[in-house]
Amino acid sequence: MLKFSIHKKLDGTLARAGEIETKNGKILTPAFVTVGTKATVKSLTSEQIRSLNAQVVLANTYHLYLQPGEDIVAKAGGFGPFMDWHGPTMTDSGGFQAFSLGAAFGTAVSKISTSDVEVSDTSVNPGQLAKVTDEGVTFKSHLDGSKHLFTPESSMEIQWKLGADMIFAFDECTSPTAPYDYQKKSLARTYEWAKRSLERHEALDTEKQQSLFGVVQGGRYQELREEAARTIGALPFDGFGIGGSFTKEDIGTAVGWVNALLPEDKPRHLLGIGEPLDLFNAVEAGCDLFDCIAPTRMARHGTLHTKDGRINIKNAKFVDQFVPLDEDCTCYTCTHHTRAYLAHLFRGEEMTAASLASIHNLHFILRLVENIRASILDDSFHQYKKEFLERYYKK
RNA sequence: GCGUCGGUGGUAGAGUGGUCAAUUACAUCAGACUGUAAAUCUGACGCCUUCGGGCUACGCAGGUUCAAAUCCUGCCCGGCGCA
Numbered sequence: 001m002l003k004f005s006i007h008k009k010l011d012g013t014l015a016r017a018g019e020i021e022t023k024n025g026k027i028l029t030p031a032f033v034t035v036g037t038k039a040t041v042k043s044l045t046s047e048q049i050r051s052l053n054a055q056v057v058l059a060n061t062y063h064l065y066l067q068p069g070e071d072i073v074a075k076a077g078g079f080g081p082f083m084d085w086h087g088p089t090m091t092d093s094g095g096f097q098a099f100s101l102g103a104a105f106g107t108a109v110s111k112i113s114t115s116d117v118e119v120s121d122t123s124v125n126p127g128q129l130a131k132v133t134d135e136g137v138t139f140k141s142h143l144d145g146s147k148h149l150f151t152p153e154s155s156m157e158i159q160w161k162l163g164a165d166m167i168f169a170f171d172e173c174t175s176p177t178a179p180y181d182y183q184k185k186s187l188a189r190t191y192e193w194a195k196r197s198l199e200r201h202e203a204l205d206t207e208k209q210q211s212l213f214g215v216v217q218g219g220r221y222q223e224l225r226e227e228a229a230r231t232i233g234a235l236p237f238d239g240f241g242i243g244g245s246f247t248k249e250d251i252g253t254a255v256g257w258v259n260a261l262l263p264e265d266k267p268r269h270l271l272g273i274g275e276p277l278d279l280f281n282a283v284e285a286g287c288d289l290f291d292c293i294a295p296t297r298m299a300r301h302g303t304l305h306t307k308d309g310r311i312n313i314k315n316a317k318f319v320d321q322f323v324p325l326d327e328d329c330t331c332y333t334c335t336h337h338t339r340a341y342l343a344h345l346f347r348g349e350e351m352t353a354a355s356l357a358s359i360h361n362l363h364f365i366l367r368l369v370e371n372i373r374a375s376i377l378d379d380s381f382h383q384y385k386k387e388f389l390e391r392y393y394k395k
Numbered sequence: 396g397c398g399u400c401g402g403u404g405g406u407a408g409a410g411u412g413g414u415c416a417a418u419u420a421c422a423u424c425a426g427a428c429u430g431u432a433a434a435u436c437u438g439a440c441g442c443c444u445u446c447g448g449g450c451u452a453c454g455c456a457g458g459u460u461c462a463a464a465u466c467c468u469g470c471c472c473g474g475c476g477c478a
Contacts, residue, residue: 037431060431096430105432112429129432142432173430215430243430272430294429301428301435316424346434354434 002166002211002238004267004288010376014259014286017376020267022088022165023209024080027055029267030283030376032274032369033090033291034362038063039079041362042296043354046084051332052362056166057085058291061094061158062150066141070161078163089164090291093155093197095171095215095243096272098137102130103175111272113176115247132172134189152196156212160204168241168271169197171215176245183219190217191231198235211238213269216258219244225254229261239267242287252281259286274365276305276392280385283372295365299357302346305364309392313357318343331363332356 003021010016020027034041034054041049041057049057059079064070076082080089103109105128129140136151155170171190174183194214201212214237218224232240240262246254251273259268267288273279274292282290298304302314306326311318313325324334325342333342333356345353368388375384 033430035431042431043434058430063431090430092430097432100430101432108427108437110429168430171430241430246429248429269430274429278429290429292429293431293433297431297433297435298428300433303428312426314425349434351434 001208002267004239004265006265008377010284010379010381013284013381014256015284015376015381016286016288017373018267018288020088020288022211024086024088024165025055027088027289028370028373029288030279030369030373031055031289032279032366033058033269033289034366035291035293035296036079036083036085037293038067039073039083041358043300043351043358044362048332048355048359049085050087052359052366054087054362054366056088056090056289057083058090058092059162059164060092060096061155061162062092062097062139064091064162065094065158066143066148070158074161074163078161080163088166090166090269091159091162091164091168092271092291093159093168093170093215094137094150095155095168096173097139097150098130098132098171099173099175101139101142102128102132102137103178105129109175109177111173111176111245112251112278113245113247115249117176117247119177119179132186132189134192136170136193137172152193153200156197156200156204160201160210164210166211166213166239167201169194169212169214169237171217171241171243173243173271174217174219174245176220176247178219180219180221180224183217183221183224187217187224187228190215191228194232194235194237198237213237213239213241213267215241215243215271216262217244218258220246220250220254222254222257225257226261229258233262237266239269241269241271243271248278251278252285255282255287256285262286276365276368277389279365279369280372280389283369283376284381284385290369292365295361296358299361300354302353302357304342304357305361307388307391309394313339313342314346315343319347325360326364329360329363331360333360333363 006016006018008017018029033056036057037060039059073079073082103125131138136149139148152170159167170193172186174186214232216228216232218228269289270282270287273290274294302312303310318339321339375381
């Protein structure tokens with residue numbers, strides 16, 4: 001059972017610094033949650049995850065259900081012990097795959113859109129692997145094409161076996177292209193699913209081993225977001241996830257609408273967000289936790305964070321730069337290797353490139369969120385935000 | 396020396412009269428990536444362009460043809476075979 005305490009609130013904002021206590025340890029919030037979808041942070045050993053001072057690891061229901069199967073993970077004692085990670089853990093519900101394998105599959109649509117995103121009724125994507133009904137989500141496995149059904153109940157059962165400290169209610173992550181009517185209908189369904197998730201979870205977890213987070217949806221619509229915050233917020237969840245689609249511009253505002261209404265004494269997790277600007281805005285709007293695949297995926301693709309913005313280490317100019325990625329960075333990669341070496345490893349398609357790059361990007365984002373936390377505690381948030389963003393995004 | 400096969404864009408390698416500035420792959424140069432379908436995907440890749448097109452190109456030089464990377468002749472270079 002989770003205990004959440006708030007140490008400090010930042011005046012004039014919804015930001016707060018606090019602490020979550022789980023049976024596997026504490027999380028100082030705001031915190032960045034490292035994503036280990038398949039019970040591994042891609043390209044890293046668990047020892048490396050510890051060396052990064054990561055606080056929490058989040059795995060995914062859909063992936064572990066398909067492979068190796070939740071029963072195997074349960075036999076290992078849960079996904080944490082399975083991967084030799086003994087700190088706090090979370091699992092996502094599989095709800096995101098309603099989007100990524102559904103409306104978004106095979107398209108350019110992502111959960112973050114530009115403000116001029118076209119709302120269209122063609123929510124039926126012919127090649128999609130997932131279909132949503134009131135009962136649940138029917139999936140075709142991306143591994144072998146076999147058919148599967150996730151329901152709020154089965155998601156709770158699988159997550160129970162995966163054994164994370166914090167788990168999410170089954171929700172539908174909608175597409176930013178879905179029209180208002182669909183968002184509204186989907187929201188009602190996600191609310192029903194939230195109640196079903198709670199009910200099934202309570203029946204399974206009689207000793208309160210796991211904390212269940214409800215998920216607030218509502219697309220980009222204030223009315224729907226607020227309705228969701230009120231209705232989901234009124235249910236006896238241990239914390240809340242804020243999911244779905246935003247534009248970059250309204251991450252701060254839309255998330256703020258939600259957090260202004262959610263119970264203050266429970267942690268709020270902004271699902272799937274992890275770029276510097278978004279993290280600042282979301283913390284300011286009252287979020288405590290963030291998970292995001294961006295640091296590790298971008299790392300594998302050669303895009304690396306520096307204080308002066310992103311660089312693509314594969315660019316020709318780096319091949320003979322015998323300096324660290326970021327001169328003041330204290331990560332393993334920067335204290336041992338040069339840009340030239342990284343550029344060489346990427347060009348040679350060496351696996352170590354992915355590891356060294358992931359270490360750097362995760363270090364960068366983990367430290368960023370730690371610094372944001374510190375800046376709330378010593379009241380320097382606004383100054384830190386301004387200085388960081390001016391330098392990071394200057395061009 | 397004779398015979399034979401072959402010489403195509405950074406590389407390999409298609410193409411064997413028009414639909415060819417030339418398939419494809421790799422390399423190169425950029426870009427994207429936000430609860431991981433992802434060590435993935437997208438674009439550019441002869442020169443110039445008012446983006447309509449123009450110019451120069453398939454070893455070199457000629458020729459045939461309305462039209463040649465593609466056919467013919469000579470030369471140069473390489474592989475193989477025979478002397």
